[in-house]
Amino acid sequence: MRRVYLDHNATTPVHPEVAAAVQPFLGELFGNPSSIHWAGRDVRKAVEDARAEIAAFYGCRPLEVVFTSSGTEADNLAVKGVAYRPGNAGKHIVTSQVEHPAIMNTCRFLETQGYRVTYVPVNRYGVVEPDAVRKAIERDTILVSVMAANNETGCLMPIGEIGRIAREAGVLMHTDAVQATGKVPISWETLPVDLLAFSGHKINGIKGAGGLLVRRGVELDAFLHGGHQERGRRAGTENVVGIAAMGKAFSLLRQDMDAEVAEVRRLRDAFEGALFSRIPELVLNGHPTERLPNTVNLSFRYVEGEALLLNLDMLGIACSSGSACTSGSLEASPILLAMGADPTDAQGALRFSLGRGNTDEDIAYAVDSIGQVVNKLRAMSPLYHPREARAK
């Protein structure tokens, strides 16, 4: 069976050059980067080379890069790191209603610890409006955290403007750039944000490594206590394989991100266009243009997202639905609901996210399969009447 992977916002395949680059760390380069001796030294160099690559990509200083185990940990470090600073207990945080659970649930947790959080709503495209953030900032606000791009809809947020508002108010600004990184340009020099989270496996690296950019002068309290790694900001022996992989992945991005993005955008647009021309009663969730070049989130009316997703899986096509609950079953995406989507549409939404390696043949196969499955499922739906639908 043909296999087509259209779920790159979940994770990406490891790039062959990344896989090659980490081989030495599965063999002779086994040392602990904190060791003084030869075994540690070579490995430490690899960690610092990776840090330099990442710094070069974002345009920050190497020492502004803090390695973590994941994007989620980076988000936790940003939010808790600010919240736990002396004097910040019980104060106020501003975030949005469409953040990744890594931010959302961290904020909910802090609420149980006495902090106050404002979850700013989004407009119907799923975009956080800067003015809403301005209004949400209070006298004791300590942090504004708004994602750079939404993982489900791909919507791009005006983080430059939001960052300026935060800065004017003297409030720190964090952005979760896990999805944006590698898909849209990010320049640390011009972006008025203080903290920025990223992840290695979303850019063809290896799972288990991420990081946080921390602008020089910004103080964070560590929440993992132990050794002095990462200059005391994140204890624990470094995930050398993951970090080296991330370094290679960022260096590849520096070489060919523009070309890759252009190709992925071309395929995504072809995919989206073919679906819209072939399938009636299709709804685009999110902004038509201000969106990641690889993502399209669609509601197929009169079809349950779950049924469509499982049928596509059985045809070898990997995509995803908004959110999975603890059991692994699917539920209506809170992000689409926050955008004011019709609950039935939200339940029927699927996210397709393309990436490096997808081809025109992949897209043709996916479009055909989706068309067939949607027709089959609509034929079973007591609610779908094609003639009326077309007449509308």
Added chain:
Amino acid sequence: MSRGRILAALSGGVDSSVAALLLQRDGWEVVGVSMDLYDYSKVTRDREGTCCSLDDLYDARRVCDTLGIPYYVLNLREEFRREVIDPFVQEYSAGRTPNPCVLCNEHLKFRALLRKADELGAEGVATGHYAVIRKGKDGRFRLFASPDASKDQSYFLFSLDSTRLSRIRFPVGEMEKAEVRKVAAGAGLPVYEKKESQDICFVTDASYARFLETKGIREERGRFVDRDGNFLGNHKGVLHYTVGQRRGLGIASREPLYVVAIDAEKNEIVLGTEDDTFGESATVACPTFVAGSPPGKEFRATAKVRYRHAGAASEVRVEGDRLTVRFDAPQRSVTPGQALVLYDGNEVLGGGWIECAGASRS
């Protein structure tokens, strides 16, 4: 060449796991599914022994990994709330003792899963129930009790009709439990030693009353009365009692007292002697028959008034949309809200819901 695709409904227990295994050996393309019925993040995480807790989903997934088949958790929370929990709460608060497992079988395991089977291009659904389906000479499908009477679950399946039965399979239905465990162990399925499930899956601890309170059914103390309406004492609220119950009444009496009837409207519980708990007949609402219609206006059958009931020889009369079932000998604890299932020997004829019981002496 595959015989086609079939959904195996997996509870995480040994029976449904072996059912999936046997179908796979039989040449089916098996797709494992479990039903996500309830927000388990809101109940304790370490409950074993119920139908489908998070631990059980883990076990089901590991079984599918072992079999090398896909596994999906299907979100049926909305259906479960509508078809099982709400009626359960309603029935209970009306003083009846409902059987949510029958409702769950009818509405979810079979109706909703057969719909999922259609959606996923599967021919039918298989479960680990102990019951037997056979195709009759007339082409109709018939339902029988499992030969292992101690495991038989046909009672819970009475509402299936021939059309649905044609798409359902019970691969372990005729096996002995010990044999099922042996097959599981032989195939290296990680669940071969798992204990049986029993509790109602959405009631988080043993107390129905606590669950029902979370659903806004409030506790109201009321009166215990005897059969003549004389005051005997106070009860904690009707939710705490079921017909036939003897323990925990807290009333001193020369003879042991039993719950004979529950009048939710008056918030009264009638207590009586053991003899008083026997009923001579039952009125059965919403009857259904596997064959589509009853065998006659009047017929003889064996009636089971609850799951573990041995069965009572009975005379059944069809009266409009109800059945009157007259037991040859009075039966203990004929409980409104429970299913009454009619058998002809081993064959399930059909059944319905006990509306009221006819007292033995009046």
